[in-house]
Amino acid sequence: MCCAGSVLADSGDRVGALDNGLKYAIRHTDRPVGEIEFRLIVNAGEVDVQDARLEGGMHLIEHLAFRDTEAYPNGTLIPYLRTQGFRFGEHLNGWTLPAATTYQLALPHGDAAGVTAGLKVLAGMAAGIRFDPAVVTAERKVVAEELRGRHNNPWVNFWEQERHLYQHGTGGGSWSYGTADSVQQMSAADLQALYRRLYVPSRMTVIVTGDVDTRQVESALRERFSALPAEARGARVGQLRPLQPASKDLAYAVTPVNDGMNDWANLGISFPHPNFATADGVRLAYVASFLKYALKQRLAQRGVNYQIDWRWRDDGQPILNFGFQLGPELNKHNDKLATREQVLNLEGQLAAFVAQPFDDATLAQLKREYLGSVVQWHANDRDRAKAEAELLVQAAQGQHPWSNSRTEMPAVRKAIEPVKAQDLSRLLGAALGRPRYLQLAFQQKHVKQFPDRAAVLSWYADFKPGPQPAAFADYAMLAFPAPKAEPGSIRSDQRAGEVETLVLSNGIKVLLRPISDGKGLVYFRFGAMGGQFQFGEAQYAAALTMPTAIARSTVARLPQSEVARIRLADGVTMMSSVESEWFGFYGNAPAAGLKTALAELHHRFYRDFDYDRLGISGRETLIKADTPLNSVARLMWQDMRVAAFPDDYRMQGANPRWFDDFDGSEIEMVVRQLYGDPSRFTLGLVGDFDPAVVKPLLETWLANLPRRDDIAPTVIAPIKAVAGGSVQVTDTTRRSSYVRIEFNTRQAWSPQTVAQARLLRTVLDERLRLRLRDGSGVSYSPATGYQLLPSSAQLAQLVVGFDVDPKYEDEAVELARGELASLRAKPIGDDELQVAKRIALREARAELDVPELLCLYLLTNDAGGLPVTRVDAVYKALEATDAASLREGAQRWLSEAGMTIGRVSPNPRI
Template sequence: MRIGTLDNGLTYYLRNNEKPGGNLELRLAVNAGSLHESEPGLGVAHFLEHMMFNGTEEYPRNEIVAALRGLGVEFGPDLNAYTSYDATVYELDVVTNQPGAVETAFRILSQWAHAATIAETDVVEERGVVRDELRLRYETGRGIVFRVFDGIYVAGTPYEGRAAIGTAESIETMSPAVLRDFYETWYVPANMAVVAVGDLSLDELEALVTEHFDAIPAGEAPPAPDTYSPFSPEAVYAVATSPSLGYSYMSLDIKIPSWARGTVGGERFELMETLIALMLDARLKDAYEQGYLSQLDPAKIDAFDHTDGIRFYGTNLRADDLAVALGDYWSMVLSLEAAGFSEVDLQQAAEVLRTDLAFELESVATAQDREYAGLYVSHFLQGDDIGTVSDRVDRVNALLDGMQPAELTEYFRWIMRTSGPLLIAVGPDPADVPTTEEIRAAIEGASPGELPERTAEVTALMDAPEPVEVVSEGAVEAIDGAYEWSFANGAKVVFVPSDIAEAQVDMQAISQGGWSTMEPGDRPLAGQLATRAVRQSGLAGFTPSQVQRLLEDQNVAVVPFIDETEEGFAGSAAAEGIETMFQMLHLLVTAPQVDDQAFADAVQVGEIRLSLAEADPGWQSWIGYIEARQADTFEWFSPVASQEALDALTPESLLDRYLQRLGDVDDLIVAIAGDIDRDTAERMARTYVGTLPAGEADTFVNRRAPEPTGVRHRDIVLAPDTQNTGLDIYYEAARPVDVKLEVAAQALTTIVDARFTSEIREQLGATYSVGIAVQPYFTPEPGVIAQIGASGDPEFIERIHRTIFAILGDLVENGPTLDEWAEALTVLNAEYTHIGNADHLDAVLRRAHAPDDELTTPVRLFEELADLEAADVQALAVELFDIDQHIDIVRVLG
């Protein structure tokens, strides 16, 4: 890599990298966010970020969006830039084999750095977009609660009152002069960095940076604002409620210091804080499993950053009695503080960090462009380490070797003396949560007590079964390098060698059936609660924390799922943890369990889902669609269980539902993609998959009602304190599915998204988020579905609705324009260039429904893309978008 500074003061970070290859990641990092505004509450930095997509000197008005789309860059909310308290960052991702693309991308980045037009007309038009973003993020139940959290977190600090988005008043009165002043003050070369990582030489990248950025006038380097966040030993007690919240919980946070990153001292203290969090988390889980804590969800604690200058330890907990559970939790924290940490605690935590470091070192050769780009942005803005991974491994291991339990104990005790806890009770109504006086009483009444026993560690989940012989095996010709083994129990394993992510293995396994084979009402009970309870109960007699610690030590994760027409497992592992991943899969079939704590948690989650269905607008919209689509078979498709069904559950009945679908195998396909050799994959297949118990053959059942005729409409009335009006529209068509349809659906998605952004977001200026997803499906009967979603100003919802129909009608009548077609091809070309392990797995699993010549391999995708014509996409639009045949869900003000 290369780091340099131009004569005008602009910093640049360059790296030649060939992962994924043919790609270039660009960033413009500006060390200016809402903290840098002249006074609190303005929202200038964030509004200015929006204005960058409304025109520059070289790309006036919406020409800049057209230029981005010409690069294959998809434009929309949260895709191309972000603004925080501390910084603003712009992101571009382009393919390097497209003529002129790299030059254009650098030119756009340069224009953002110094040539934004910030015209009066554009500012006025953008107010509605930003206002709707405020509505979408903060005028919802969750947004209202988040504002309470944010206000408490930043109180008494330089960040106080400086939420990045500003206020409704500041947005509605934003002026070009205010924006221009901020732009000219903070967007100066000495306060910015350009990051370029990808498949070009360092000399080429440096020449491009010099060509496009060297002529920008230097300006004056602005003074950096203070980010120091003082500590207070006093506890803070608060309540945050909104009627549209579906459940109650208690939040507990403890402020921890923010250190200068990139310094020896800062690195050491942050390492100490990470170790303390890991030790606390492990011991709290011991306490939970041994009955010391009355909360329903598993105990945890994590470290997190709220801003560059504000950091916390934090947890949330759910319970039947939140005040009692809070007192139990805080008493255990006080007990751990009083007892201090042991050498065993330290070594367990250190081993987790050493495992992470070892995996990072093993996979460094396949680090992707995006990873490096993010790292260099963090270095410029926050001083994060960008040295070699091997140096960091050596340095951190040396620090770990020198750590002492007594030092960590004393540091934790200092944090506890210095930083009073922040306690926030959250729920739909003040009557549902403790009062501030009750919270205070719970904290002040807590005291140190007995500690739980340490959970014994395990080094393996099971003894390896005797491998079985394969029934058949051979190469899968349609997928480069793939090999398949078939077994007598009906299971198949397909391995695709891949070094896209070095030392990484990904797995997905599916079997046909799902909850469609079960009883009415089992969708939430089997698909959500049973799988959750099994995940949180341990395996084969081991406790949840024993299993979790082993998985953490080996960077392994495996989760079961039960969907409508299929069930299975998804997992990943570091290459050296491959055996543990397969042991997990094996035991999730042969030795799952549901313990009392996981059962109680699952039942409460079921009750939460029931509450969300009654209170949360998003859930109400989703259920409204299901009621409209499956009017005659709703009992099969309801995503929430009744209180009666929840009351009737037992641990045994929940486990039985799990075992009905995941207790044996008949047609299981296990797809593996990753950085291991075929011999290892075969050994895993013969040992852990071929030995699974065989069950009776079955498949899914079509429980869906026929598509309803005409237009089905539902209004969702919002709670009085929420303003996030919007709509969802659904279209579907029954038809065969092949690779051509997959590509056409993606092209249609890209084209409609672009039109929506241009004509609804930019021209109407009353919506922040509008988009479409067009998705083919194989089961239970093949077809394609389109879902459209839009937020919007309450006064503009009807107009947004009409505009959506007008756009779809024009595509049906006239098809895409030549420019739209060219942009869509460019976008898909870029997308198909970026192939990961997940794409290999998808191609393998498609064999459950399609012949080998209809798999979504890179070769087939590019073949179909080359053959695709605009008329094909128009034909799909004609098939889908019948103005008189769809489902409409609209969120309206109460």
């Protein structure tokens, strides 16, 4: 493996290679208990096909790996895995990228039987795919439908062109996923020959992570995969592609996009390929990561929000990509583009960063914030089986150091602490000396002439950086001010089981559940029932603007950019949320950073109405009558909502009437209503904290929050849902149809009702996949979802959605309706029920291992009138559900009295 000799390797990992060239990596993780993750990476993708007749063939082979192998022939793989508690797409999946194909499998038990089963599945994919002509013919229809859906999505097309762009100079820029028509022409024999040519052990890496004995897994893996035949020694390719020379000229692409998308630009800059096998290579990689953070903060100070991310060429060359929205309003009335100024403005900002290194105080603060962000990432995303598997995939592809959280954090600190400002300037300066990758996307109706490559080259030929501003203006250490009032007190303190319930002097309820999980994090949710649904029709337009207004508002006179810096420096993550029935904040912090989180909440309630501004004026976030929505959004958020809820304004959030009804003076009033009464709020804390330390912080920052006298009691009226009948949107530009069936009913929240919805979703997922995908091939991705609001609105919604070949649209709708009707008409069989329960119970059990979700369940139980100690209530309800009660649930959840059927179709209908 590329990183087997890394300086950050962990002694507990098992890393090696078989005689046939296959590489492997095995890592033990403690969480989730019993879970195991498998990955098979094949260093071959569409760039390796090199046959116009088989473009898209690697994608079709990936599909066949789930359908028919020597290990699990004739479609027996997925039925077997469902008996193990598996959901297709979540626990078993695959994806074909231009230069690699990856298979993912997750099993709920890491014992010997689970290891054997998982390796058997991967071995079948690696060397045992059968190419029965009948199976190939059936799966070609599924892939064709997937490709039709891709072609409906302009962002997917934009992404594919970006991947072509970044392969400039590698010799692999002429690949394609094929078309719905081309995949129908591929023969089983040609696909089998392609499979045998590219699926060879030297191109493969197997990764296993989870609650396993790594030595036993290594022994089983060697036994299972050593028999794979090796290709001739001279033909071996290896896991990593040879590094190509850096691009010597501008790589440029321009993409026309559909109306309704943003005009967009991607500017990419090449960096040296990291050698993760050496200490210096690892150090430089972390310094480059720190440079990315410093650039993000520096550009944010200039008032421009760039999306800055790493991209990787197929040969492992890293590219720092700056994505930004172009101003379409500049293009509407001009024959020439204003894009030149925006691209060159970014170039000038980067040149200024190189020319003006920042001072020591600024550098020290940037380091503190960056390290805080890394601590957050480690605490939230490391040490779980799935996260570690994904990181090992990146390591296998040369995109991340071979490390775990114990070895990496000290290495990050060691790399960042000695960095000087001049080091960052030199690193960026060297990158700026290399040719660029530039991709532009324009709405066609706004632009009369796209700039060609010669025009873009002329921009750069004329470019000279102007006067250099300082790298940073004022970037000193920040903190929230002192409390605005004297401390309050804790009025009552009671314990039930593992949960301690406090009531503060101003009525705030606090639920404390300490958990020592070794992460050192505290997860919090602080909010109140009410949200947008509490507001009347006259204020509803303003209420719809609240999520953005509150998220971007100043806090203690500090803009959000500085609030974010305070959080990062103390390792705090916090998000605001204004939902239908709930308003509040959630996130996590190390125990030492909890003071910062509570201080922010304190100052949000003590808003200075003269100085603290909301984030937007409001109206521009609402939809105007002439806003160009794509056809699926128009169906889901306008036409179907109006049909299903004609008498309930709260369910018509995308209705253009709100733009006309908007009154800016109402914004302040709805914000005051949300913040106005602390006694409506509940704070949940779950994680690694000491209640004795937390309680004084609660008295200092929360128990003294004031109540306003000009607020109204919170009242949420029940939802008014009706049967919406049938709704259609005709879109002749689409190559596939989309069908959405909604059931909107009124039901009170309870664990039993949630359990019924989970099981119905699981049963429908399997039945629709069998009927629409595997059985007929007319749909690629049938899916089911549900929601149940936990208070007085009583909205229960279950949704079935699927894309479909337009020729079979009516047939597919009838198939789906037949399955829905059968669940209402008769109880399901015991075998089907037990499989569905095994899947739903696996997911519910995994949720009980996540502190963030435990915190959510504390507040949900509190709002729903259930004892807060019963965080496993839904799990217990799932265990108790039988076929009769599930049928009774189907008659409520799937009632035709609340059914609306919507379609987006290229087939015009009257």
